[in-house]
Every structure is written in structure tokens, then in C-alpha cells.
Amino acid sequence: MSTRQLADLVGTSHSAVVALEKREAQGKVTLEMVTKFAQAMGCKFVYGIVPEAPSESLDSIVSAKAKALASELLKRVEHSMSLEKQGSDAADSKAQVERLALELKTKMDSRIWDNQA
Structure with a gap:
């Protein structure tokens, strides 16, 4: 046209x-x-936000950010615990990260979107 x-x-x-x-x-x-x-033109205009990497989904991006935040939050707690000689093993720490990440994601905690390294 x-x-x-x-x-x-x-x-x-x-x-x-x-x-x-x-x-x-x-x-x-x-x-x-x-x-x-x-x-x-007899059309409908549609726009959207899509992940930059074709292999990613918004869900996978949110999950990764939630896991990074959970790791950071728990690292602070573990540091305090180590000062008090109350450590946890690696398997327990990993499970705690997974649980907290799921909770952060489920609650759509806005801290997930804070700038992280």
C-alpha cells in the first residue's frame, strides 16, 4: 500500500x-x-514484551531472579549464623534457597527486580 x-x-x-x-x-x-x-487498514495493533533470548520465557527470567535474590538473602543469614558457629550443610542451604526463591516468586516480591550483580 x-x-x-x-x-x-x-x-x-x-x-x-x-x-x-x-x-x-x-x-x-x-x-x-x-x-x-x-x-x-482493518487490523488490530498488538504489542508485547518478549525475552531477548529466544530460549527464555518470562517465567524462567523471574525464577532466575528470585533464586539470585534468595541466595543473596540467605548468604547474609548464613554469615550471621557462622559468626555464632551455627552453620548449615550445602544440601540444606540449597533447599532453603529453592524454598525461598519459590516463595519470593509466588508472592511476586518486587525485590526480585532490584538490580542484582
Whole structure:
């Protein structure tokens, strides 16, 4: 479809369509504008957020972040416990990390999204 044809469908000028295309290329187009143009073409505009790595899902990203946070939180507790000579074995520590990570994820704890190394 030409820009002139699209302008006629939307009920706007050819120059407005060209300007929209420029803004779109610059990443400055509004969702409202794109929706209007999609509707004029008998379409529905849909957008989404997807993981950068094709092999990942949002769930796997959240799980990894929850596990990292759980590890960090429990590392602090284990440090305090070691100062009091109350350590835990590796298997128990791993199970605690898994339990806490699941709890953080289930409760959608916002700390999951804090910047982590």
C-alpha cells in the first residue's frame, strides 16, 4: 500500500503519513497513532514484551531472579549464623534457597527486580 493510499484510508494527508513513518523509524511514534492506522487498514495493533533470548520465557527470567535474590538473602543469614558457629550443610542451604526463591516468586516480591550483580 502506498503512503497516499494509507492517507486516504486514515483520512489524513500524505505528508502526515510520511511524518508518521519518519517518527516510527526514530522510535517516536505513539501507540495511539499506530492503533489509528491499523484500524484504518482493518487490523488490530498488538504489542508485547518478549525475552531477548529466544530460549527464555518470562517465567524462567523471574525464577532466575528470585533464586539470585534468595541466595543473596540467605548468604547474609548464613554469615550471621557462622559468626555464632551455627552453620548449615550445602544440601540444606540449597533447599532453603529453592524454598525461598519459590516463595519470593509466588508472592511476586518486587525485590526480585532490584538490580542484582
